[in-house]
Amino acid sequence: MHLKYESTLREPLVDGVKDYHQVTEDIISPIEAKPGKLWYVGFFISLLLLGFGVFSVSWEVYYGTGVWNLNKTIGWGWDITNFVWWVGIGHAGTLISAILLLFRQGWRTGVNRAAEAMTIFAVMCAGQFPIFHMGRVWMAFFVLPYPNTRGPLWVNFNSPLLWDVFAISTYFTVSLLFWYSGLIPDFATVRDRAKTKLRKLLYGIASFGWTGSTKHWQRHEALSLVLAGLSTPLVLSVHTIVSFDFATSVIPGWHTTIFPPYFVAGAIFSGFAMVQTLLIIVRKILKLEDYITMGHMEAMNKVIVLTGSVVGCAYLTELFMAWYAGVPYEFATFYKYRAAGPLGWSYWIMMTCNVITPQVFWFRKMRRNVAVTFVMSIIVNIGMWFERFVIICTSLYRDYLPSSWSYYRPSWPEVGFYMGTFGLFFTCFFLFAKYFPVIAVAEIKSVLKTSGESFKRGMEKYEQQPAEEFEAGLHHHDDHHHDAHGAVAHAHN
DSSP states (O other): OOOOOOOSSSSBBBSSOHHHHHHHHHHHHHHHHHOOOOHHHHHHHHHHHHHHHHHHHHHHHHHOGGOOOOSSSSSHHHHHHHHHHHHHHHHHHHHIIIHHHTEEETTGGGGGGHHHHHHHHHHEEEHHHHHHHSGGGGGGGGGSOOOOOHHHHHOOTTOOHHHHHHHHHHHHHHHHHHHHHHHHHHHHHHHHHHHHHHHHHHHHHTTTTTOOOOOHHHHHHHHHHHHHHHHHHHHHHHHHHHHHHHHHSSSTTTTOTTHHHHHHHHHHHHHHHHHHHHHHHHHHTTTTTTTHHHHHHHHHHHHHHHHHHHOOOOOHHHHHHHHOOOOOOIIIIIIIISSSSSHHHHHHHHHHHIIIIIGGGSSHHHHTOHHHHHHHHHHHHHHHHHHHHHHHHHHHHOOSGGGGGOOOOOOHHHHHHHHHHHHHHHHHHHHHHSSSSSSSSHHHHHHHHHHBBHHHHHHHHHSSSOOOHHHHHHHHHHHHHHHHHHHHHHHHO
């Protein structure tokens, strides 16, 4: 008899003594209970922020983009900074789900569902910024390539901004399908446990008549692999294309070939940090410490320290290239106006948050400390926001004509729009945590037998048993198995 199990040296992915029923109870009962006070407080704050965001955007649409503090020199400011930041945050979900699924990494099961949901909500937030940056939002359909009655007015396919539209809409679609297809078996579980007719009906519609038959699982697995294969190149392409918005221009500080890989690393860096922030809160409130374990935290912190180091290397490469190239404008942008100059403070915040502080994760004790991880995840995202701000504003606020030099600070509608996207993100996330299983129940069950703590303990017992006893135990098991089969056959006759 072949016993399939993982090395006992690896720590379990599911803590505590769990069977399949217990897993279902732990993850699905929070959905069935009434939400607590904390949930209502958080949801109310999110709705307030969302309302303020809607007001700010309406103000901007009514009066025009003149209410934003953009000027002749700085045509891109807070708005595009936030766009790039949100797209970056949306990166971790698909990476955790798709790439780690293809590489058969078991630890993704505890964190993938929440990370995928985060991806979808972040991309929803990001997509709004370029639309409202147009000023005349009602002209948004001009970017869509369709045969029209406006004569030869066609989209400029050479513009990286158009690639953005395609890349981000494709990324959103694939991520949504990936997230939803993973939810189907869990929706069926909630449907079967539902107490009221309405819940049974709604979850029944959402689960598409899932019965859990072999055929259904087979198709589900095939679909997951196809979508993972599709979204893996998307993880790399989406942020590469976002970086082309800058890299294909001729502005000093932007037109560098290092942008694509460095933007991708930065996106994964900020995305994983956001996953940590959300999951630490979720595991505490929903009491899911047995499923989102310290092992999961540590694995994600390793990714953070790796991508943080890649980003740090990219910053130093940029400084070296500006010095080595001998182009006075490049040198001035990096050394005089970015590292020094009136906006120099933002550069040093970026350097501290992204390069220096993540180095604490080289120490195992720090990687496995919840408080340190939570604080660091917020610091990293502040740093990544400043990175986008630095790239955009410190490259623009000093151009070739000193007469047009200016300083940039956002106006209240810009800040309001940004806060509104937080409102949208957390409103969606609160609703997701209330009505959807935050952890993939079916996937946790699939790793329970190989990586659950109770199963590993059982395997250790087997390993400590003398070989004869073990064999005897197996024979006894087989005899019992035959008896059971005989009884079934007899009953059948």
